[in-house]
Amino acid sequence: MTAPEFQEILDEYLSSSRELLDKAEEALLAAEGAGGALPPEELANVKRVFHTLKGNSAMMGYDAVAGAAHVLEDALASLGSGERDADEEVVSLLLAGIGKLGAAFRSGAVPEAWPAEWEEAFGELRRASHEAAAPAPSPAVPVPAAAPGPRVSDDAARHVLGRRDRSLRVSHASLERLLELSGEVHVLLASVGERVARLAARSESEEAAALSATLETLLRTFGLLEREVFATRLVPVGSVLARFRRPVRDLALELGKEVDFVVEGGETTLDKSVVDELGEPLLHLVRNALDHGLERPEEREARGKRRRGTLRLSARQASHLVEVSVLDDGGGIDVERVRRRAAQIGIRTEELDEASLADLVFLPSFSTRAGVSELSGRGVGLDVVKASVERLGGAVRVRSVPGRGTEFRLSFPLTLAQTNALLVEVDGETYAVPVGFLEETVRVEESELHRVASHGVVTVRDRLVPAVDAGALLGTGGASAAARPFATILAGGGRRKALLVDRPLETRRIVVKPLDESLGRPFGVSGATLLGDGRVVMILDAPGLLEAHLETLRAAVGREV
DSSP: OHHHHHHHHHHHHHHHHHHHHHHHHHHHHHHHHTSHHHHHHHHHHHHHHHHHHHHOOOHOOOOHHHHHHHHHHHHHHHTTTSSSSSOOHHHHHHHHHHHHHHHHHHHHHHHHOOGGGGGGHHHHHHHTOOOOOOOOOOOOOOOOOOOTTTTHHHHHHHHHHHTTTOOOOOOHHHHHHHHHHHHHHHHHHHHHHHHHHHHHHOOOHHHHHHHHHHHHHHHHHHHHHHHHHHTTEEEHHHHHHHHHHHHHHHHHHTOOOOOEEEOOOOOOEEEEHHHHSHHHHHHHHHHIIIIIIIIIIIHHHHHHHHHSSSEEEEEEEETEEEEEEEOSSOOOHHHHHHHHHHHHHTTTOTOOOOOHHHHGSSSSTOOOOOOOOOOSOOSSSTTTHHHOOOTTEEEEEEETTTTTTEEEEEEEOOOOEEEEEEEEEETEEEEEEEEEEEEEEEEEGGGGEETTTEEHHHHHOOOOOOEEEEHHHHHHSSSOGGGGGGGEEEEEEEEEEEEEEEEEEEEEEOOOBOGGGGGGGOOOOEEEEEEETSEEEEEEEEHHOOOTHHHHHHHTTOOOO
């Protein structure tokens, strides 16, 4: 067998082993949350996982892993036979064993011999399942990733390789290049379309009509191709959400809290580049919920709540956006404590409502906690979450009810590479507004523009909506806000904001291009796109504009926020 063939088999083995352990860990964590009880069907599924892992590892020549899987399998067998209840102690030992194996699979250096550091976890499992004493451990010998495995037969190779006929691995770089080319074709077709439209307007010949019809068919076919190309970027967010079961369990034990962890909407798909980076902000929010949000069992009982708190991690698609939510049923944000902390650092809060006060938690180094723990109070606050989410083209919103809990909602465009956008005109320049954050565009009269607490608002359907003049925002000068006859209403995360523009133009599909890093990130602008006529158009940063309290905070603090 050649080295590339073995590497392919090894990659498949590592990938499938990680998936198997994830399934077992999820079932055991659910059992732990239910007091240690594993339903017979789940018990059989986990046994099957360990048995499969044992067989695959033996075939690959990894006897240490096969032996470890055998220990896990026997521990489960003893639980199923009634010799020992599936209590939390045994489940913890099983999870510890899974953790050891998972670390080896993630590193890619799978030991051939029994590592000494495995002995404590698996020795406890042997004792729990009445196994004989373990043999003396041998030193760990990591296998080089590309080294051929002498014990893998050609028949085994064909068996493993034969399982890969339904999928194809494509590098991220290849996908990015494919998307770039798709975007370039999109722009070229738009340019050709405009030229053909002008030609057809000047000529009534059959050739011009046939050319228009052919182009229409081409555009329709390319649209289907384009959707398929962009679908390759979409992956289920469940791969990230389910990953938090173990950290939640471990942190809850460390903090002395009892938590039911619920994951919903794992099948919701999102751009892979977002999913890959979603773990960091979510981990910070999960830790924040466990440390700051959920109370200890005795505190919850004193307040008339269940001893066990609930932490819910969910995802759903809402129009062109995907919303990921971290919701706890803890004590909520103490807005009065936030107000006092704001006053201490020089922020005027007289004009802020409770929602805007809660948003202060996103300011750099803003914390209401006086003490320092391993998880909180070290000056690294939710501003890190906000920065991470905005870097991914999203927005974050907090909603809290005192005594009932807090929800952090992260909103992202379904895909970052393309989007539908409304083109608007401001002082003779064209800008693009992503429709994922667009509610409607309405004509406004000067009498409908007001100032409340020194900030602009506009009346839309008998409701006051905070307003910002697009010209002032973008520094284009030109007309005053009162002279702009249209308001583009942005909405997202429970917020609304009116962007005052000269006129709406049209809605079209655009290819999103990031700004050159040397330009930085100008306020109010998130990227650029190229139109069919060759013009470069700036894409407005809708999530940033929805920060409804931004102007107030800037005025209050007297500095950039």
